[in-house]
Amino acid sequence: MAKNRSELVSEVAEKSGLTQKQVSDVLDGVFETFAEVVSKGDKLTVPGWVSVERTERAARKGRNPQTGAEIEIAAGYSVKLSPGSKLKAAAGSPKK
Incomplete structure (x- = not known):
């Protein structure tokens, strides 16, 4: 079954003990970092x-x-x- 963002946030919050807001903020930070690295032409691993x-x-x-x-x-x-x-x-x- 496909997962959307809200389902992902909910599942990670449940597994990590963090709130959904905290997980959502972390995901935002991860994807912003991906975008910054890629826009500079660097590779992120x-x-x-x-x-x-x-x-x-x-x-x-x-x-x-x-x-x-x-x-x-x-x-x-x-x-x-x-x-x-x-x-x-x-x-x-x-x-x-």
Whole structure:
């Protein structure tokens, strides 16, 4: 089952003994830090869990889906998330 933010906050609060407000504030701080690190072009790693980094996208040609006309897509940035070993293990192996 998918979890949304409020369900995540509630579950972490229950497991940690913190209030939902405290957990929400911590999550806000974590995600603000992710954004700051990535915006500078640095890589953030939480060993065993996840790494987050900014990647560059080269300029390229594309197509307007409505007209089929070729268009130029400007260079830009994207974000790459890579799972760590603990997160991969938690996902398990495919069922046969």
